[in-house]
Amino acid sequence: MKTTRRIPAATISRLPLYLRELEELARTGEDVVSSRELSELSQFTSEQIRKDLAYFGAFGRRGIGYSVRHLEASIRQILGISEQPELALVGAGRLGTALLRYLSRRHAGLTVGPVFDSDANKAMGSVEGYTVLPASAITKELQRRQVRLAAITVPAPAAEAVFSALVAGGVRAVLNFAPVKLRHPDVFVHNLDLATELQALAYYGQLREDKADEGTHA
Amino acid sequence: MKTTRRIPAATISRLPLYLRELEELARTGEDVVSSRELSELSQFTSEQIRKDLAYFGAFGRRGIGYSVRHLEASIRQILGISEQPELALVGAGRLGTALLRYLSRRHAGLTVGPVFDSDANKAMGSVEGYTVLPASAITKELQRRQVRLAAITVPAPAAEAVFSALVAGGVRAVLNFAPVKLRHPDVFVHNLDLATELQALAYYGQLREDKADEGTHA
Numbered sequence: 001m002k003t004t005r006r007i008p009a010a011t012i013s014r015l016p017l018y019l020r021e022l023e024e025l026a027r028t029g030e031d032v033v034s035s036r037e038l039s040e041l042s043q044f045t046s047e048q049i050r051k052d053l054a055y056f057g058a059f060g061r062r063g064i065g066y067s068v069r070h071l072e073a074s075i076r077q078i079l080g081i082s083e084q085p086e087l088a089l090v091g092a093g094r095l096g097t098a099l100l101r102y103l104s105r106r107h108a109g110l111t112v113g114p115v116f117d118s119d120a121n122k123a124m125g126s127v128e129g130y131t132v133l134p135a136s137a138i139t140k141e142l143q144r145r146q147v148r149l150a151a152i153t154v155p156a157p158a159a160e161a162v163f164s165a166l167v168a169g170g171v172r173a174v175l176n177f178a179p180v181k182l183r184h185p186d187v188f189v190h191n192l193d194l195a196t197e198l199q200a201l202a203y204y205g206q207l208r209e210d211k212a213d214e215g216t217h218a
Numbered sequence: 219m220k221t222t223r224r225i226p227a228a229t230i231s232r233l234p235l236y237l238r239e240l241e242e243l244a245r246t247g248e249d250v251v252s253s254r255e256l257s258e259l260s261q262f263t264s265e266q267i268r269k270d271l272a273y274f275g276a277f278g279r280r281g282i283g284y285s286v287r288h289l290e291a292s293i294r295q296i297l298g299i300s301e302q303p304e305l306a307l308v309g310a311g312r313l314g315t316a317l318l319r320y321l322s323r324r325h326a327g328l329t330v331g332p333v334f335d336s337d338a339n340k341a342m343g344s345v346e347g348y349t350v351l352p353a354s355a356i357t358k359e360l361q362r363r364q365v366r367l368a369a370i371t372v373p374a375p376a377a378e379a380v381f382s383a384l385v386a387g388g389v390r391a392v393l394n395f396a397p398v399k400l401r402h403p404d405v406f407v408h409n410l411d412l413a414t415e416l417q418a419l420a421y422y423g424q425l426r427e428d429k430a431d432e433g434t435h436a
Contacts, residue, residue, distance in 0.1 A: 012421050016414035020397065043399055079417050080424030087416065094316035099412060101312060106397065108413040110420060148423040151416070173423035175415060179238065179324065181261055188422035190415065194317060195326040196234035197393060197410065198305065198369070199297050202328060203230050204406035205366040205391035206298030 011052045015075050017042055018049065022072040034065035081109025088142060088171070090135065090162045091153035092117040092127045095177060099151060100128045110149070114141045118158060135162060142169025151175045152182070229270045233293050235260055236267065240290040252283035299327025306360060306389070308353065308380045309371035310335040310345045313395060317369060318346045328367070332359045336376055353380060360387025369393045370400070 021041040025033055035046040042049070053059050053071075056078050060066045076082045087103070087110045089096050096115075103112050117123050118135035125132050133141060135158075141147070150171045154162055159178035166174060173188040179196070182189050239259040243251055253264040260267070271277050271289075274296050278284045294300045305321070305328045307314050314333075321330050333348045334356055335341050341352035351359060353376075359365070368389045372380055377396035384392060384405075391406040397414070400407050 013414075013418045015421070016411075016417035019417065020411070020414060043401065078421070080420045081417055085420055085423060094312055094319060098312035098316055102412060103416070106413050108417055110416055149416075149419055171423075173419045173421075175419050183261065188419070190419060192415065193234075193238070194320060195324050196231075196238060197408065198321070198328055198367075199234035199237065199299055199326055200231045201367055201391045201393050201406070201408060202299045202303055203233070203297045203391075205303060205389075 007055050011055060012079075014042075014044060014048070014052055015079055017044070018052075019072060019075045019079070022068055022075070025068045026072055030068050032065045033068050033071075035060060038066065076109060079109070084109055084111045085149055086111045086113030086145060086147045088113045088116070088138070088147045088150040088166070089153065090116045090138065090150060090166070091155075091158075091177075092119075092122050092132050093153060096151075096153035097127055099153060100130060104128065113145060113147045113149075114138075116141075116162075118154065118162075135165070138162065138165035139169040142166060142171060146170070148172040149174075151177070153177045156180050225273050229273060230297075232260075232262060232266070232270055233297055235262070236270075237290060237293045237297070240286055240293065243286045244290055248286050250283045251286050251289075253278060256284065294327060297327070302327060302329045303367055304329045304331030304363060304365045306331045306334070306356070306365045306368040306384070307371065308334045308356065308368060308384070309373075309376075309395075310337075310340050310350050311371060314369075314371035315345055317371060318348060322346065331363060331365045331367075332356075334359075334380075336372065336380075353383065356380065356383035357387040360384060360389060364388070366390040367392075369395070371395045374398050 018038065021038060035049055038049055039046040059071050059074060089100060089112065092115055100112055100115065103110060112130055115127060115130045115132050116135045116138055117132050122132050123134040148171060150166050152159055152162055152174060156178050159176065159180045159182060163174065163182045167184050167187055171187060174182065176182050176189055176191045177194065179193045181191055236256065239256060253267055256267055257264040277289050277292060307318060307330065310333055318330055318333065321328060330348055333345060333350050334353045335350050336353040340350050343350050366389060368384050370377055370380055370392060374396050377394065377398045377400060381392065381400045385402050389405060392400065394400050394407055394409045395412065397411045399409055
């Protein structure tokens, strides 16, 4: 499973979607899945699935398909979620709380790690059963617990400072919901601004209304 | 500005990010921005920006740059947010409430439209100042108000039924946060499962820890 080829980000982002279908198949007792079935379930082409998985080794058997359990375990290992890494959350507001609740209910392979908030009234209190630490403790806590993953759900003006503290604490990958671009040469940042997602959505709402072809701007 | 070329989804998803920078430039009183400055601000290459905008017409002037106000207004028009279209929200839980609050604070070009929840205790109550209607009213309300955009923030088991009701009501584009794939030939659906986003993030956290090259799985 060792490879030095560059893995496209789009491939990485599809792996959790394959995993979701495999988990569902495992729950319903399926042992084997054909690439055609996996294609129908995941909405990606068989060719795409084969290409994505080929980056990491040979999984399926021609004419038989994939072992559900084996492929499920392999994808978990590739993604690095087999050992349930900790995710730090900064910002215990509505969105942060929604994320906490979601993570603790759905077994996504991530453990809720330290939770931080800069609001003195929230800090040292508890949200969804997790103790909220003051934002000033971010760097020290991340270093102490060796947390590599974080989600930022603070308002825009607070995001830069929070990010710097996370970087100083050794964070490696950040999902940033604040509407500011965060960047650092040594850290993978996925900027996910819900407002811009909705603005892109508006484009398609308008398109269909105009009876234009899909993907065509008229 | 009329074109029959297909516009890549990636182009559409970058337009709100350009818009965000243009809004910020307008706030600080800038009249003109060079494609190089816009590139630095948005983190996309000048070439990418020029290519994206070229789908919709000629905006910049060689050697001068873009008019901030004109490009801002043009992108709003392209995205269909100049007229502040209504967005229906189904699911007034934590995530839905976070989204409502966010939309009402940030002037993203979308108006919060009808809000629905299947919980009888929430329906007919109010969340963030918006009246919550019962989920049974989705189709009728969407038809009556001609709402074309919706966000789904309900738990997975409820998502399919909610989606069917939205489609029957004439929805054209849906942002779905529920961890199930929704699809319909006449509706643009963006499935955005926060758990799978975090799982993809885990991959990069692990990578950096192993001192592997960016984008390389070791």
